[in-house]
Amino acid sequence: MEFKGMEEEAAVPVSPIGYYFNSSVMSISILCVLEIEVAIDDSPAFSLLHDVFLPITPRFSSIIVADKKGVKKWKKVEVNLKDHVNVPIFPSGKSPQFYEKCLQDYVSKISMEELPQSQPLWQLHIIKYPTNNAAGTLIFKLHHALGDGFSLMGALLSCLQRADDPSKPLTFPSVKTRPILNNNNNMHSMFRNVPRFFSSMFNTASDFYCSIVKSSLIEDDQTPIRYGNDVVRWGPRSIATMAFPLHQIKQIKANLGAVSTFNFLLIFISLF
Numbered sequence: 001m002e003f004k005g006m007e008e009e010a011a012v013p014v015s016p017i018g019y020y021f022n023s024s025v026m027s028i029s030i031l032c033v034l035e036i037e038v039a040i041d042d043s044p045a046f047s048l049l050h051d052v053f054l055p056i057t058p059r060f061s062s063i064i065v066a067d068k069k070g071v072k073k074w075k076k077v078e079v080n081l082k083d084h085v086n087v088p089i090f091p092s093g094k095s096p097q098f099y100e101k102c103l104q105d106y107v108s109k110i111s112m113e114e115l116p117q118s119q120p121l122w123q124l125h126i127i128k129y130p131t132n133n134a135a136g137t138l139i140f141k142l143h144h145a146l147g148d149g150f151s152l153m154g155a156l157l158s159c160l161q162r163a164d165d166p167s168k169p170l171t172f173p174s175v176k177t178r179p180i181l182n183n184n185n186n187m188h189s190m191f192r193n194v195p196r197f198f199s200s201m202f203n204t205a206s207d208f209y210c211s212i213v214k215s216s217l218i219e220d221d222q223t224p225i226r227y228g229n230d231v232v233r234w235g236p237r238s239i240a241t242m243a244f245p246l247h248q249i250k251q252i253k254a255n256l257g258a259v260s261t262f263n264f265l266l267i268f269i270s271l272f
Contacts, residue, residue, distance in 0.1 A: 014074060157170055
């Protein structure tokens, strides 16, 4: 019975997104950088990965294989955690500014490297040097074939614990909900949203038409994303960062009347 279960897991097909992001012409990974306020003790890393990280999804313990017909599927394999954990060594006794530069160069380096297809498509990099913003840094490199940004960020955040009570999962403070409007205000709001509705329909139709035209008749302009130059495309990558205070994200969520702060944060992160 156990062998049958393994066969069923091995038969799980790769999603269309997995095909798209893991092909001979494209291999895209996600880098998740976690800055830690205290010095990192990497001694429990393997046990945490084995007991907390790997059970999140079978894909963290699977590789992509193709059958005789070329159909790609996820195959469960034995995970050697030593192949997935990297602890780089930088010169000792340097300043945080020096290690900040080392970190940026290291992130640029690993972003250019493809994940080995012979093992599960993820890596953990542990940086045990202080930078301008943290006492240590954890870098998860996850192949996009494992999932979209929302699901992968949710998986990583589910591994975290609250500092005040480690027995509880990570949560974010709630915000005040919008007050319930009376019927008159609801009617006024409905009529006010009619122009927005037609404007949205027009924009949707316009964007759809433009996408059809550009995909079949007109070539896209060259941009920082679409270079048209292989030398630039495969050159070293520069890492840029931008900070979004949590209270601002919560304010946006409140103004939009969106879902919980936790889910909205996942959506916000996955978009960037």
